[in-house]
Amino acid sequence: MDLPGFDLDRFVAATLAEDLGAAGDITSAAVIPGDARFTGVMASRDAITVAGLPIAAAFFRALDPAVTIERLVEDGARVAPGTELLRVAGLGRALLAAERSALNVVQHLSGIATLTRAHADRLLGTGATLLDTRKTLPGLRVLEKYATRMGGATNHRMGLWDAAMIKDNHVAVAGGVAEAVRRAVAAGIGQVIVEVDRVDQIEPALAAGATRLLLDNMDPPTLRGAVTLVGGRVPTEASGGVTLATIRAIGETGVTFVSVGRLTQSAPAADIGLDFTAT
Structure with a gap:
């Protein structure tokens, strides 16, 4: 193991x-x-x-x-x-x-x-990779993320230490997406994932140095437009409210990754x- x-x-x-x-x-x-x-x-x-x-x-x-x-x-x-x-x-x-x-x-x-295998099967042929999240039971993260790998997922961050993920609370305190990203880049962090919930946040995040965009709670048409706007400059990750009923349509939008918290949470x-x- x-x-x-x-x-x-x-x-x-x-x-x-x-x-x-x-x-x-x-x-x-x-x-x-x-x-x-x-x-x-x-x-x-x-x-x-x-x-x-x-x-x-x-x-x-x-x-x-x-x-x-x-x-x-x-x-x-x-x-x-x-x-x-x-x-x-x-x-x-x-x-x-x-x-x-x-x-x-x-x-x-x-x-x-x-449960992971069921989600991975729905993504087959879309080109998107299934990711897990940090929604794990305290003390069992390594085991639960091992289980998602056995089901066909790829592990996302193992903790807060292996990549920066800038979310809405970070953005609010920093005063904007661009400033939050700039601070992470200035700190020397190599991987800077930025959660965006609006398309107008994409260009400021990329210009400031984001290395991946987490497209949060966007429906498939919005995701497709966001992927087109990114144009392959960085990987894209769809997240938020993903279910067995919706995951294939999400994967077909062209996103690089789909992350699903319910794999370990539910x-x-x-x-x-x-x-x-x-x-």
Whole structure:
């Protein structure tokens, strides 16, 4: 998995500590013999795009280092309902204790990947690239943006540090689009993305040194006119209110990118189950 800057071991340990607390899994300790061994199969109940299986495996290994794990599909795969994703075999108590954490992550990330794939499919043939946004849960950004990649998107900014994005509040304080861009350029920032919600802001932003324009909440005819006005001088990004119903028309306007916050903000969890049997 490509998770730059993400401490997977720490994440797994903290997640398990939250779930187990000081007493551990008191139900399994009372009901399941200490030497009992289980096998389990994780399977999808819907058609999904898979993401997060290596993280699920890390949860099981954390509680049973000798566990046997077989990944049956790779992250990014599209699978049909009933597809087996992962098989595990090991100590029953350990597998039960890790079950919820493993499922939560795979369901959440696969939900994001599945919704992303649906949006990416709608853009096919338009020439536009699908982007995610920073609308992620605190602490889960790297994982959620990994899931969008598995669904066919390209990551936008990972944080506030990797590119300037001048928005309406920056413009209001600076006194105008051109002045806000000028200040960012003067600060030595290489990538200066500027949000514009009116066509008359385009030329001042470009003249001041913008390297990308975010065309915010514009309908397809307005977007098409804006793209024509930009004339390929910088990449263009359509954003704001993009849905599965509208994304193709937006992509067909000629914009370089379409960014969609709902990929991470509104994705429903994928329906995935994990059933165990004693061995």
